[in-house]
Amino acid sequence: SGIAATLALAATLSRLFQTSNYASYAYRVRFCWWGAEELGLLGSDFHVSEAKKSTVVGERIQDYLAIIDLDMLASLNYIFAIYDGKTVPTNTPAAAKPGTIQITTLFRDWFNVNKYPWDNTTFDGRSDYGPFLAAGICAGGIYTGAEELKTVEQQKRYQSMLGSL
Numbered sequence: 001s002g003i004a005a006t007l008a009l010a011a012t013l014s015r016l017f018q019t020s021n022y023a024s025y026a027y028r029v030r031f032c033w034w035g036a037e038e039l040g041l042l043g044s045d046f047h048v049s050e051a052k053k054s055t056v057v058g059e060r061i062q063d064y065l066a067i068i069d070l071d072m073l074a075s076l077n078y079i080f081a082i083y084d085g086k087t088v089p090t091n092t093p094a095a096a097k098p099g100t101i102q103i104t105t106l107f108r109d110w111f112n113v114n115k116y117p118w119d120n121t122t123f124d125g126r127s128d129y130g131p132f133l134a135a136g137i138c139a140g141g142i143y144t145g146a147e148e149l150k151t152v153e154q155q156k157r158y159q160s161m162l163g164s165l
Contacts, residue, residue, distance in 0.1 A: 002070040006031055009070075028058065034128045044128035048135050061135050066099055069129040069141030078144040079154055081121035082107040085140065088123045093136035100133070103140025117157040 010031045034043030051061040069083065085101035092100075100123075111118040121143050123129065129139035150158065 002073050003033060005070045005073050006033070041128055041130055044131045048131040052135065061137070064132070064137045066103060066138040066140065067129055067132040068103070069127050069139060069143075071127045071141075072143045072146055075145035077148070077150060079150060079158060080111060080116060080118040081143045081145065082111070082118055083123055083129070083139070083141050083143065084120040085123075087120075088133055088139075089125065092133050095136045096133055096138050099138030100140060103138060107140060107142060117154075117161065119154065 013029060032047065034041070034047065048061065051059060051064070054060045057063065082104055083100075085097065085104035088097060088100055108118065123133065123139070127141075127143075129141065133139045
């Protein structure tokens with residue numbers, strides 16, 4: 001589910017970057033897929049550890065501005081949960097916190113402008129953003145739920161969306 005969303009985002013950005021009126025950014029966008037998340041974030045841990053050792057510009061950990069986590073996007077009992085930047089682990093380097101909160105705000109603003117319901121979710125370390133946050137890289141993203149059931153209040157808010165997307 002996250003793979004499909006990431007591919008759609010990559011295709012959309014590719015079209016945007018090819019338009020003549022698009023101003024170039026100083027940062028590159030990298031789309032990554034990690035293996036072995038369920039076994040302990042092995043893929044993202046490995047990637048971050050290699051980036052910390054790299055001296056190649058564009059491959060070093062300091063070349064990363066942010067990570068957007070799009071894992072768990074196809075829950076049958078979905079919600080739109082935005083990772084709450086105020087819930088990063090207490091040992092997260094201070095440099096990652098302001099940008100993480102800003103990513104949270106960007107997602108909330110988008111959902112509010114489009115009048116979509118949303119909920120907060122905590123940075124609980126169960127996804128691939130963990131190694132990046134621990135390395136001082138800003139993180140954010142959305143999550144649609146896993147094993148949890150909606151509350152009655154959530155059922156009412158999300159029911160209003162049926163047939164509207």
